Amino acid sequence: MTFGLIEKFPGLKYFLTLSGPFEFVSGLLSGTEIAKDEFVWECEKILSQDIIEETELLANKTMSALMTIDIYDNIFNFFDILKIMLRMTK
Numbered sequence: 001m002t003f004g005l006i007e008k009f010p011g012l013k014y015f016l017t018l019s020g021p022f023e024f025v026s027g028l029l030s031g032t033e034i035a036k037d038e039f040v041w042e043c044e045k046i047l048s049q050d051i052i053e054e055t056e057l058l059a060n061k062t063m064s065a066l067m068t069i070d071i072y073d074n075i076f077n078f079f080d081i082l083k084i085m086l087r088m089t090k
Contacts, residue, residue: 019052
């Protein structure tokens with residue numbers, strides 16, 4: 001999928017994760033001190049803690065539900081998925 005670029009550029013595998021681009025921009029803003037504003041820090045906190053972590057958890061639970069054969073485990077996973085989606089939409 002990456003055509004051997006990960007071997008040439010080891011940091012690329014981290015950039016291709018869900019939080020990679022966010023961490024890059026956050027580091028750029030913090031390192032260059034372009035924006036030192038409480039609104040930027042609040043937005044950064046919301047993105048890093050709420051959206052990215054919840055999306056990763058949602059993806060993991062969804063994959064677990066797709067790979068599990070047991071109907072009772074899938075019902076439990078389904079309610080976990082709904083709970084995560086509800087937390088993300090508040």
